[in-house]
Amino acid sequence: MINLKINGQDVQAPQGSTVLKAAEQAGINIPTLCDHKELTPYGGCRLCIVEVQGFRVPIASCTLPVSEGMVINTNSEVLQKSRKTILSMLFSERNHFCPFCQVSGGDCELQNAAYHEEMTYWPMQPGWNDFVVDTTHPYFILDNNRCILCRRCVRACAEITGNFTLSVAERGAASSIVADANVPLGESSCIKCGACVQVCPTGALIDRTSAYQGLLADVTEIKSVCVGCSVGCGITLQIRDNRIVKIEGDWDAPVNRGALCEHGRYDPMYEMRARITTPLMRKNGALEPVSWEEALSAVADKLKPLSGDPQNGVAAIASTRLPLETLNTFKELFGDGMKSGLVTSTEEGMTTQAVSALADKVGTFEGHLDTLKNADVVFCIGANIAKSHMVAGFMVKRARPFGIRIISIDPAEENEMDEIANISLKNKPGSDLALIEGLKAIIVDEGLGRTPLTIANPQQLIAEAVEKTGLDVESLSEAARGLAHGVSPVILYGKGLTAQRNPQLVEALLELATLVGAVDEERVGLLSLKGEANSQAAAQLQMESQFTLNGHKAVFAAIGDDYVSKKLVERVSVAPYLVVQAAYESELTAKADVVLPVTIWSEQEGHYINLDGRVQKAIRAIEAPAGVRDNQAVLAELAQKLNIPLSGDWQRASQARHSSVVLN
C-alpha cells in the first residue's frame, strides 16, 4: 500500500492506483467528466486537476499514479476557479443550452458538475461550430453539438466492445466524434451495442426509444439478468409507469462489467410481436377467448388419460429462455408426474448434449469466461462468438490491441470471426474430429506440446486430417503452431461442434486443450458457448433429447416469450392435441388447441445458469398485463388439477448430475 495525504487526510491506496481513485475510496470527491471507472484514464477534460506538492502546475488526478508521500490538495481556491473556468470553456464551446436537452435535469454530468460548482452562468461568449446531427443509426442519435469531446464513447467502443468504430476527426475546436472514416453511423461498422450511449456524460449520444421518457430521478432502477443468450449479462432496467424505459449494462455485474450487445439492450425495446392476453381455446375450428378456469380444466381433462404412457402419451417441450424454476416444474410435471418419455427443451440439447455426456464421464472439465482476460491465443471452433454470443465476442475483440491472436475454425461460410481472426480455416463439414486429431498430431510431431502425449503414428493422422478437412498441411500446421505457441491459450467451441452430438469430439478437444496447456491445474481455458439463456439448466435437468414425435397423442409446448422455429412448428403440427403456453402470437399458437398466455422475461422472476455456470437470478421488473399469468404458476395450477405433487426443489434438481462447468 502507498501512503499519501489528500486534503490533509492520510490515505492509503494500492500500488498503481490513481490519485482520483484513491481520493474516491477515501470519500473525497474530485469532479471529473472524461473519467469512467471501466475505461482507461484519459486526462482530457482537466476538471479533476489537483495540486501536488512539488509540481509546478496542477496535474490531472485521473491519470496521476499514486506515489509514496504524495501531498495532494483537491480543493484550493485556485482550483475552484480553475474548474469554473474549464466548465465555462466547455459550456461556451458548443450548444449546451439546457432547457431543450434530453439529459438536462440530473442526468447530464456536465450540468451536474456546474451545479456542484454553484455556477449560475458562464462568462465566455459562446462560439459554436455547427455540426450536423447524425440520425442515420437505427437506435441512437449522435449530436456533436452537445459533445464535450471526453472520448468516453471512443474508448468504450474500443475497450468495452472492441469494435473500434468511433474515433475523433479533425483537430482542436473542429474535433468531432465520427464513425469509421467519417461515414454516417448508420452506414458504419457499428454493431449497435450502445456502449457509447451508456457512457456519454452529456446529451451527445441519446437513445431513440428512451429519449425524453424519464430521467434517472423519474425511473426505478432494477438490476437483473439478460436472457438473450447464455452469456447472462447483468443489466440495469429503468422502469417508469410499469414500462421499461431503458436497458443498460450493469457496471457491477461480474460477467459483463457493463458491456451489453444489441440484443440485450435494444431488442426488448423494439418488441413488435403481438401479445396474447387471454387464454384461447379452439372451438369449431377457431381460437376463441375463454377463462383461465375453462382453459386449464380442458387441458387437464385432455392430459389426464395420457399420464403414465411414456411412448405415446404427452410430449413436452419447453423454451430455454424460461427460468430454472419453471423448467424444473415443467420436468416434474411432465417427466416425473405424467411419466412422459419425451420432455425436452427447444434447443433439444444441440449445444449441450455432447458436452454433458463427457461431463457424465469425466466430471466438470470446462472453465470460465474470465480466462479470456489473460488469454494470448483464442482458438474458436464451430463458434461464431462475434455474432451468437456477442458480449463474449467483445472480450476477444477488445483484446486485439494487446496482441491476442485469434484462430477460427468453422465450415460455415459466414462467420463474423473471419474478419478479426489471424488464422481462419474452413474445413469440410463433418471433418472436425479428423481436424482436431490432426492438430494434436502436428503438435506432438513438432514437439510443441506442454503435457506428455504419445501418438503412435502422427503422420498418418495428419494425412487423414488433410484428406478429410480439405485443408493443406501448411494451414493446419500454422493453426497448430499458433495454438501451441500461446502462453495462456483459450479454446472456445460452439454449436458447429456440439450440434454433431458426438462426445468424442469434445473429448478430443479436451485432450487438445490439455496438450497445449489451455487446461492445466491452475486454469481451465476450455469452454463451450451453449445456446440460450438457460441451456445449461436444461442440460442439468436432462432436457436434451431430440424432439421426435412418435404417435404422441398430445404436445405441451411452453414457449414463454421465445421465438418459435419453423422446424418446430412443422413437427408439432402433426400432434392431435396441442397446448401452447406462450406470451406472443406465433405460427405455433395459431395451430394450437389451447393457448395459455404467460409472462415475458421482465414480468417473472427466476434463476438462470449461464455458460460458465453462474446461477443468476433475474428479477421481476414490471407487472404483467391483466389476464396474463406467470409461466411457473400456470404449470403449478395444471399440476394441481392433474393431482401431481411438485417438490419445487430446483437447486437439488439442477445439481443431480455432473455439470460441464462449475455451478455457483
Place this chain on the structure above:
Amino acid sequence: MQTKRAMILVSSDPESIRLGANDLIKSLNESLAAYGLQDEVDVSAIADIGRADIVPLVIVYPEATVYGPVKAADARYLVEEHLYKGRVATDLLAPPKQLSGHIGWLRSRKGYNPSEQRIVLERAGRIDPDSVEDYITNNGYEALGKALTEMTPLQVIETIEKSGLQGRGGAGFPAGRKWRFVRNAEGDKKYVICNADESEPGTFKDRIVLEGDPHLVIEAMALAAYAIGSDEGFIYIRGEYGVAYQRLEKAIQQAEEFGFLGQNIFGTDFNFKLHIHAGAGAYICGEETALIESLEGKRGEPRTRPPYPTTNGLWNKPTLVNNVETLSNIPAILRNGPEWYKSIGTPSSPGTKVYTIMGNVNFSGVIEVPMGITLREVINIYAKGMKPGSSFKMAQTGGSSGSIIPAALQDTPMDFESVRKAGVSLGSGALLICDQSVCIVDLVKVLLQFFRFESCGKCTPCRVGTQRAYEIIDRITQGQGSFEELEQLPELAAEMERASNCGLGQTASAPVRDMLKHFRTEVEAHIRLGVCPTGVCPMVAEEETAPA
C-alpha cells in the same frame, strides 16, 4: 581515391532544386566533358548553406570562389572561364556584400561572421551530404568509434552530463540527466527517437542539419543508443521534409554498408537498427509523447505525464527522445571533451544555439552563435541591422510558443537562465524581428490562429482556450473589442498555462500574456479609440449582421 584538380560544389536544398540546381549539375558535367575536364574536376552537391538569396550557389575549390545565383545556361561559360581558362567569372560572382567569396572565409569556416561558431552546422553546406566518405574525412564517426572502443556507456553519459548540454527543443532540460534516466529505467528493450518533426513556424534549423549533414544525426543517435543501452532507434521526420528524408534514407543505407549501423558495430557487441518515419503534417506531433503515439500508429495526441517517456515511452518501453539540434552537439562533445564544450557559451548554458532570423532585417537565414549573445547583437551584427526605415519594435522567439520580446528587453543575454529570469523563452530558436509597422494584436491573432488550428483537441483548456482567445482578439481587430473581454484574456491564458495537458496548451497563451504585459496601451487603443495605431487591423466587422 583519385586526386582531382578542382571541385565544384552546387547547393541543392529544395529552393535551389526548384530554381534548377539539378539541371545546373547536369550542365556542369556536360560542360566539363566538352572541355575534357571530367577526370580533373569533381562536381558535388551540398546542402543549404543558410542563404536563400543567391541560390543555386556554386563554389569552386580550391579557390573557393562563390558564384550565385547560377543558371544551367551559365554552366558552360563558368566552366570555360574558371576551369578551362583559369580566371574568375566575375559577372557570376555572388554579391560580395553578403558573401565574401574569399578562400579564407571557407578555410576557417566559422560562419559568415567573426564570432559565429559552428558545432551543429559544422559540416552542413561544406560536405556532400550524400557522401559518407566526406563525412568520415571531416571527423565523422570518430566519436562513435572512440565511445564504442574506449568508453563505457556510463562514461559517455558522464561526459554529456559534464558538458552541461541542455535540450534544444525548448524546455532546456539537461540532456545528460535525461540519458541517465533512460539508462536507469527498467526494461529489456529501450528506444532512441530523434525528434525531427520541426514544425514551429519560421524555424528551419534542423532541416539544414538533416539535409546537409545527415550522418551527424545518425552518429549521435548511435552514441545515444550505446549510452542508454538501446538497439533500435527512430527518426521522426516532418512529412514536408522530402529532401531531408531522402538524404537520411541514403545516409542510413551508407552507414549500414560501412558498419556504423547494424550488427557488431566497430567489432563490438553493440547493435543498432535505425528507422525513419515521416509525420503527416500535425504540429502537435513535435511534442514528444504525441510523437510516440503517432509512431505507434495512433492519433497524435500527447499523453498525460507522469509517467514520462524515459520510463514508459514507445510501446511502453523506456525511450529517449532528443531533438535534432541537441543530438547534433553530441559527437563534437565526445570528440573534443566536455571542457571544450563548456568553454563555449555561458557557464549556465554552454554551447551554441542555432537561430533562424527573419523579418524586417537585412539578412534572413540561419546562424549558429554561442549561447548568451543578446538580441541587439543578433540584429545588428548577424542580421546586418534593421531594414532602412525600420526601427526595432519586438522580436518573436521560438516559433509560436516562444515569447514576444519587446525592444526594452533586447539586451538580455540569450541563454536559458537569463531569458527565464527575464520571463521570456528561447523556444525553438526562430527570431522574427518586427519593426514599427507590425501591429501586436494582429501578430498575436496570427499566432493564435495557428494554435487553435493545431491544438489536438484532447484537453479542454487548450482546445477551447485557443479558440476563445482567438475570437476575442479577432473581435478587437474588427473594432468589436470590449474591456470585459480583454479582462477575460489573462484568465484564459492563466488557465491554459495551468491546466493544459502538454506544452502546446501551456505555452500557447504566452503571446497573449506578453502582449498584455508589454503592449497593453496599443491593445487598449484598439478598444478605446477604435483605431489600430499601425493601421494593420481592419477595425470593421467582417460580417454584416443587420438585415438588408
Place this chain on the structure above:
Amino acid sequence: MAKPKIASDWMCGCAGCHMSLLDMDERILQIIELADLRSTPITDLKHPDEDGVDVGVLEGGVNNTASEEVARMFRKRAKILVALGDCAVFGGVPAMRNLCGVQEALQRAYVDAESNEPGSQIPNDPELATMTKTRAIHEVVPVDYNVPGCPPDADVIFYVLSELAQGRKPELKDELLHWD
C-alpha cells in the same frame, strides 16, 4: 428609510419568466411590503426612474438595437442588475438563431415557413430596430446577479427579490439553482 425600488423589463424572451414571477401568488404582497415595484411590464410605468432604482430585473437576451438600449438604460439606472432566466443569462432559445444567422432565420420565419401567405416578406419598416446577434445580457453590460432557469421557479424569484430588497446577497445553490 424609503423602501428600495425595483424595476423590471423584458427583452428577447417569452415573458415566461415574468409569468413565473406572478406564480409567487400572494407572496408578491410580501415583496411589495419590502420594496417599491416601479416600472415593470405588469405596472403602468414604462421606464425605470431617471434618478435610478435599486434593483433592475431583465428578462430575455439582447437581440436587436432596441433591447440593447433597454439593457444599457437599466445598467445606467439600476444599482443592482439581475438577469432573469436562461435567455437573459445565456441567450437561450433565441440564441439558436446565431447558428444560422439573422438573415436566414428571418427568411425562414417570414417567407419560407409553410404557414406564410404567398408573397410574404421580411418586415422592413425603417422604424424597426436593427436585428443583431443574440447575446446574453452580460455580454452587453455587466450583470450583478444571474438567475438561470427556463423559467426560474417562483420560489427562486421570490428568494432573490426578497434577499435583494432586504439588502442581502442572494446565493443560488442546491434546488434553487437549475437551468431548465
